[in-house]
Amino acid sequence: MSDITTTYRVTGMSCGHCEGAVSAELSALDGVTEVRAAADTGLVEVVSQAEPDDEAVRAAVDEAGYELAGRA
Numbered sequence: 001m002s003d004i005t006t007t008y009r010v011t012g013m014s015c016g017h018c019e020g021a022v023s024a025e026l027s028a029l030d031g032v033t034e035v036r037a038a039a040d041t042g043l044v045e046v047v048s049q050a051e052p053d054d055e056a057v058r059a060a061v062d063e064a065g066y067e068l069a070g071r072a
Contacts, residue, residue: 002031006046010061011064011071013039025060029053043072 010022015033019057026035027045031069044062046052061068 002059003047003049004051006048006052007072008044008057008061009048009072010037010040010044010066011042011065013037018033021064022061022066025064028032028059029056029060042069 013019013022016039018039022037022044023035026032026037026044029046029047029048029052032046032052033049034045036045036047038044046057054068057066
């Protein structure tokens with residue numbers, strides 16, 4: 001089975017530190033194999049082995065100090 005890439009819009013990211021904080025929290029979720037966060041666009045790509053749980057993603061982004069605006 002191939003990995004699934006899901007793109008989310010995250011508000012509040014403004015720099016590389018922000019990208020790192022969001023990436024670290026999301027990378028800790030079960031099944032997540034890669035996270036690509038871009039502060040300039042506010043988009044975060046989550047690569048996972050199964051469809052991500054949006055509430056778990058929301059909680060991880062919240063834990064990092066940012067807000068999940070939803071799927072892009």
